[in-house]
Amino acid sequence: MTTAEPIELSLALDRAAGRRYPLGQQLVDELRRRVQAGSLGPGERLPPVRGLAARLNVTPETVAGAYKRLVEEGYLRGEIGRGTFVAAPPLHAEEDPLAPFEAAGALPPFASQQPTPGPPANRDLLRLASQPGLVSFAASVAALDLAPVEPLRRALSDVLAKDGAKALQVGAAQGYQPLRAAIAGILREQRGLDVDESTVCVTSGCQQGIDLAAKVFVAAGDVVLVEQPSFLGALEAFRARGARVIGVPIEGDGLRVEARPKLLYCMPTYQNPTGRSLSVEKRRALLRIAASHDLPIVEDDSAGFIHLDGDGLAPPSLKAEDHAGYVLHLGTFSKLIAAGLRLGWLVADPPVFEKLVAAKYASDLSSDALVQRAVHRLVVDGALDVHLEHARTAYRERRNALVSALQQISSSGVTFDVPEGGFNLWLELPRDGPSSTELFLEAVRRGVAFVPGPFFFSAGRDGPASSAALRGLRLSYSAVAPPDIERGVHLLSDALRGITEAARPAEPLVY
Amino acid sequence: MTTAEPIELSLALDRAAGRRYPLGQQLVDELRRRVQAGSLGPGERLPPVRGLAARLNVTPETVAGAYKRLVEEGYLRGEIGRGTFVAAPPLHAEEDPLAPFEAAGALPPFASQQPTPGPPANRDLLRLASQPGLVSFAASVAALDLAPVEPLRRALSDVLAKDGAKALQVGAAQGYQPLRAAIAGILREQRGLDVDESTVCVTSGCQQGIDLAAKVFVAAGDVVLVEQPSFLGALEAFRARGARVIGVPIEGDGLRVEARPKLLYCMPTYQNPTGRSLSVEKRRALLRIAASHDLPIVEDDSAGFIHLDGDGLAPPSLKAEDHAGYVLHLGTFSKLIAAGLRLGWLVADPPVFEKLVAAKYASDLSSDALVQRAVHRLVVDGALDVHLEHARTAYRERRNALVSALQQISSSGVTFDVPEGGFNLWLELPRDGPSSTELFLEAVRRGVAFVPGPFFFSAGRDGPASSAALRGLRLSYSAVAPPDIERGVHLLSDALRGITEAARPAEPLVY
Structure with missing residues (x-):
C-alpha cells in the first residue's frame, strides 16, 4: 500500500475574529465542513502539521490540536508514521437511518455542566455502515418497502x-x-x-x-x-x-x-x-x-x-x-x-x-x-389496521428468516432469544471469540452491518465495557428482505469464522 | 340579574391515592377537566364551599383552596356575596390560534427552580376572544383564506x-x-x-x-x-x-x-x-x-x-x-x-x-x-413565490383598510405607526382613557377582539404594569377580510367611546 501525497489545502483563517473565534477552532470547523461536504474525500492525506502551521502562520500545536480533535470526532484518522487521513465517507444521511446519531454524536456536549459520558465506542464505526451495497441489519425502523x-x-x-x-x-x-x-x-x-x-x-x-x-x-x-x-x-x-x-x-x-x-x-x-x-x-x-x-x-x-x-x-x-x-x-x-x-x-x-x-x-x-x-x-x-396486518405478516417472515439462518450458524457459538415482536434480535457472540465491535469491522468489510453492543450501554453496573456489551449486538430484521437476511447471516458467519481463525496462533499455510 | 341555583356536582374522590394524589389536587383536576370538556358551562354556579366539603367529606379549606386555584388559573371566577362561577366558555382550540397559549398559561410552572413571572394579565381574558362571530384582530397568522x-x-x-x-x-x-x-x-x-x-x-x-x-x-x-x-x-x-x-x-x-x-x-x-x-x-x-x-x-x-x-x-x-x-x-x-x-x-x-x-x-x-x-x-x-406575491397584495390591502379605518377614528385620541410589513399594528390608547385590558372586555362584548398590551411585556424596565403596556394593544390584520376590518374598527371605536363616557362623572340623562 503506497501512501498518497498530501493534498493542497487552500485555507484562509480570519485573524480579526480573535478570542471570539480562535484560529484552532476555525481550522477544526473548516476541515470538518470540508469532510462533511465531501470536498475532502475519504482516504485523502492531510498536509503535515509543521508545513500547514507555517503556511497558516500558526503554531504547530494549533494544527496538531485541530487534527487531534477531528480524529476524536471521527472525521480524520492518524496512522503512525504515515500521516493524517480523512477517515470516513461523507455522510449520506438520507440513505442511513443511523446518520442522525452521527450528527449528534460527533459533537461536543453543549451543556457544560453536564457530566459527559464519552461515546460508548468510536461512532465513526457506524458511519461505515452507510456504505452502499451492504446488507444492513443496523436500522430498527418500519420497512420502507x-x-x-x-x-x-x-x-x-x-x-x-x-x-x-x-x-x-x-x-x-x-x-x-x-x-x-x-x-x-x-x-x-x-x-x-x-x-x-x-x-x-x-x-x-x-x-x-x-x-x-x-x-x-x-x-x-x-x-x-x-x-x-x-x-x-x-x-x-x-x-x-x-x-x-x-x-x-x-x-x-x-x-x-x-x-x-x-x-x-x-x-x-x-x-x-x-x-x-x-x-x-x-x-x-x-x-x-x-x-x-x-x-x-x-x-x-x-x-x-x-x-x-x-x-x-x-x-x-x-x-x-x-x-x-x-x-x-x-x-x-x-x-x-x-x-x-x-x-x-x-x-x-x-x-x-x-x-x-x-x-x-x-x-x-x-x-x-x-x-x-x-x-x-x-x-x-x-387503512392503518389493514397496513399493520400486512406489515406484521412481513415482519414475521423476516424474523423467521433471520432465526432460521442464525440456527444454521449456531455451531459457531452464537446464541439468541427468538423475539416475539418488534424489529430487533439480540445476538450474543461466544465468550472466547471477538468482541461485537471487532466483528463489526470485519463484517462491514465483507458486506454486512449491524449495531455493536456497546452503543446501547450506559454508565453504571455493566457499562459499555462489560462482557454483555462487548459480546452483544443488535440485528434489526424489519427493513431487510428475506433473501438478503439469509445472505447477510452467511456473511456474518464468514466474518465471525474469519476473524476467529485469524486470531488463532498462526499455523503453516498449506494451500 | 338573578343568581342561578348552584349546580349538582356528582364527584368521587379517590381516597386510596393518599399523599401521592391529594384530594384537593384531585378536586382541582376534575373541575378543570369538566370546564375544559364543557360539562361545566360558562356562568354555571358551583356549590357553596361548606356544602361541597361536607358531601365530599373533606375540610372546607380543601374545597376553598381548589376554587381559589381554579380562579387563579382562570377557569372559575368568584363574585363577592354571590358565589363561584365557571368563568369562560370551553376552549375551542381549533377555532382560536391563541388557545395554545391558554393551554400553557393556565398551568403551574413545571420547573420548580424557576422564578415564575405571573401571567402578565388574566389569561382568561383571551379565552373570551374565541367566541364565535367576533371580528378578531387577535391572531397574528398567515391568512387561511x-x-x-x-x-x-x-x-x-x-x-x-x-x-x-x-x-x-x-x-x-x-x-x-x-x-x-x-x-x-x-x-x-x-x-x-x-x-x-x-x-x-x-x-x-x-x-x-x-x-x-x-x-x-x-x-x-x-x-x-x-x-x-x-x-x-x-x-x-x-x-x-x-x-x-x-x-x-x-x-x-x-x-x-x-x-x-x-x-x-x-x-x-x-x-x-x-x-x-x-x-x-x-x-x-x-x-x-x-x-x-x-x-x-x-x-x-x-x-x-x-x-x-x-x-x-x-x-x-x-x-x-x-x-x-x-x-x-x-x-x-x-x-x-x-x-x-x-x-x-x-x-x-x-x-x-x-x-x-x-x-x-x-x-x-x-x-x-x-x-x-x-x-x-x-x-x-x-409556487411559493407566486403565493407570496398574491398574499403580500392581500396583506397590503388589509393593512391599508385597517390604517384608513383607524384614521377615521383618530379623533378618539388613538395613535399608531403604519407598519411597513408583517401582520401587526400597535395601537396606543389616549393617556386619559381606559387601559387596553379594560377596552378589551368592552370590545369583546361588542363583537371585536385583539390582544391587550400587558401580554407582550416582561419583567424589567417598563413591565406589564407600565404605561406603554397598559395603553398599547396589538391589532393583527393579516387574517381579517377588509370589510370585517372596517366593521371591527367601528366596533372598537364604539367600545372606546362607550367605556370613556361611562367612566365620566355621571350627568343627568336627558334622552
Whole structure:
C-alpha cells in the first residue's frame, strides 16, 4: 500500500475574529465542513502539521490540536508514521437511518455542566455502515418497502380537498382532537389502556415524548435510570438535558444507585435492542418500585403494536396496570407507518399531563396540522389496521428468516432469544471469540452491518465495557428482505469464522 | 340579574391515592377537566364551599383552596356575596390560534427552580376572544383564506407519486438536504444572507428554533433579554427553560441589567407585536453590543418576507451584517404558507450550529420528511413565490383598510405607526382613557377582539404594569377580510367611546 501525497489545502483563517473565534477552532470547523461536504474525500492525506502551521502562520500545536480533535470526532484518522487521513465517507444521511446519531454524536456536549459520558465506542464505526451495497441489519425502523404510500397520498389529498385551508390551521398544543380520540381508541383496543383523549397529547414522534419527559422531570445532574442495554435515542435525549444516565437491570432489587433517581425510562414490550419483554411479575415489581421510590416511569411502547406470534396481542402496556399515575406512556406512528413521519403520542395522568402539554407548547407550539388530519383518516377508515396486518405478516417472515439462518450458524457459538415482536434480535457472540465491535469491522468489510453492543450501554453496573456489551449486538430484521437476511447471516458467519481463525496462533499455510 | 341555583356536582374522590394524589389536587383536576370538556358551562354556579366539603367529606379549606386555584388559573371566577362561577366558555382550540397559549398559561410552572413571572394579565381574558362571530384582530397568522391549498395538495401528491416510500424515510437531524439548499437560496435572494445549506437546519417552526436556542444557551436562572414588548411564544419558551426574562428597550445603552445576560432575543424586522423595524444604526449598535458583551442574539426573522411597501424587499436581516457569528437567525414557513404547517429553519455559524443540530436531534430526531419534500417542491417550482406575491397584495390591502379605518377614528385620541410589513399594528390608547385590558372586555362584548398590551411585556424596565403596556394593544390584520376590518374598527371605536363616557362623572340623562 503506497501512501498518497498530501493534498493542497487552500485555507484562509480570519485573524480579526480573535478570542471570539480562535484560529484552532476555525481550522477544526473548516476541515470538518470540508469532510462533511465531501470536498475532502475519504482516504485523502492531510498536509503535515509543521508545513500547514507555517503556511497558516500558526503554531504547530494549533494544527496538531485541530487534527487531534477531528480524529476524536471521527472525521480524520492518524496512522503512525504515515500521516493524517480523512477517515470516513461523507455522510449520506438520507440513505442511513443511523446518520442522525452521527450528527449528534460527533459533537461536543453543549451543556457544560453536564457530566459527559464519552461515546460508548468510536461512532465513526457506524458511519461505515452507510456504505452502499451492504446488507444492513443496523436500522430498527418500519420497512420502507411496505410503507402505505398510496393510502397516505389519498388521505392527504382527501383531507385537503374536503377540509381545505382548515386542515392547515394551527391547533392546540395537545393536538388535533379527533386524532387524540382515535389514538385513545387504539390504545384501549390494543394496549389495554383505559383512556380517553383528555390525557392524550400528540407529539412529534416518540423521541419528542422522551424529550418532554426530560424537560418536565430532569434537571442537569439528575440521575435517570435506564435498562441495560437501552434505546440510543433516549440516552441522547437524557444526556442532552445534562442527566447522569445510569443503566440498571430492571429487577426487584435493581434500583440501588448512589443518588436518588428522578426518572426511569424503559421499554417493557419487545424492547429495543434486545427484543425481550418484561414478565407480568417484573412489570408489577416495577410499579411497586415506582410507588415506593415515588419515581415516575417513562414507558416507551413504540413496539407495542408489532406482535408477531399467536392470534392475540402484545402483552398489555405497563400503563394499563398503573392505577397511581406513575407511568408516562409513549408511542409513535413512525414505527407503524414510516420513520420519516414524525407523529407520536404521550399519555399521562392529569397533574403531569398538563405540565407535559405546556412543555410541548414551548417546544414547537404543536405538531403539523395536516399530517395529524391525514393520519387520523388512516386510523378511522381502517387503512392503518389493514397496513399493520400486512406489515406484521412481513415482519414475521423476516424474523423467521433471520432465526432460521442464525440456527444454521449456531455451531459457531452464537446464541439468541427468538423475539416475539418488534424489529430487533439480540445476538450474543461466544465468550472466547471477538468482541461485537471487532466483528463489526470485519463484517462491514465483507458486506454486512449491524449495531455493536456497546452503543446501547450506559454508565453504571455493566457499562459499555462489560462482557454483555462487548459480546452483544443488535440485528434489526424489519427493513431487510428475506433473501438478503439469509445472505447477510452467511456473511456474518464468514466474518465471525474469519476473524476467529485469524486470531488463532498462526499455523503453516498449506494451500 | 338573578343568581342561578348552584349546580349538582356528582364527584368521587379517590381516597386510596393518599399523599401521592391529594384530594384537593384531585378536586382541582376534575373541575378543570369538566370546564375544559364543557360539562361545566360558562356562568354555571358551583356549590357553596361548606356544602361541597361536607358531601365530599373533606375540610372546607380543601374545597376553598381548589376554587381559589381554579380562579387563579382562570377557569372559575368568584363574585363577592354571590358565589363561584365557571368563568369562560370551553376552549375551542381549533377555532382560536391563541388557545395554545391558554393551554400553557393556565398551568403551574413545571420547573420548580424557576422564578415564575405571573401571567402578565388574566389569561382568561383571551379565552373570551374565541367566541364565535367576533371580528378578531387577535391572531397574528398567515391568512387561511389565502392558503395555497391546491399547490400543497399537488406537491404532496407528486412527491409521493414520484419518490414513493423514499419520501417517508427518516433523514438527518439538520433536515432534507435539497430543502436546506432551497432555504439558503431564498435567504440569499431575499434576506441578504451569505449562506449555503451547510449552516441551515430545518426546524419544526420558528418556535422550535427558539426552544433549541434556549436549550443550547440558557440554564435555569439565567437572564434572557427581550424587546419590550416581545413575542409571547418566545417569552413562554424562555420561561419554560427557567430563565429570567427581562424586557429592555433595544438601544445603545439598553443592556444595563443586574445580571450578565446569556442571550438576547429580538425581531428586528416588522416586529411582533409592534410592526416596527430597527433602523440600520440600531442594528449596528446591537451587533456592537453583542461583540462587547459576548452575547449571542436570536434574530426572529419570521416576518422578514412580508414586506408591504415599495418595490424592494424588507430591510436585510440582522444576520446579513453579522460577520462575527453572534447571530442565530430563525424563520418559518408557517408565516408564509399556513400556521398549521410546522416547518421553519435556523441559520448559525459552525461551532454553535452543531450544538443546535444536536439539540434538534435530541428533541425530535428530525422534522417530518414528507412535509419537507413537499415544501421543497413549492419553493423550487416557484409556487411559493407566486403565493407570496398574491398574499403580500392581500396583506397590503388589509393593512391599508385597517390604517384608513383607524384614521377615521383618530379623533378618539388613538395613535399608531403604519407598519411597513408583517401582520401587526400597535395601537396606543389616549393617556386619559381606559387601559387596553379594560377596552378589551368592552370590545369583546361588542363583537371585536385583539390582544391587550400587558401580554407582550416582561419583567424589567417598563413591565406589564407600565404605561406603554397598559395603553398599547396589538391589532393583527393579516387574517381579517377588509370589510370585517372596517366593521371591527367601528366596533372598537364604539367600545372606546362607550367605556370613556361611562367612566365620566355621571350627568343627568336627558334622552
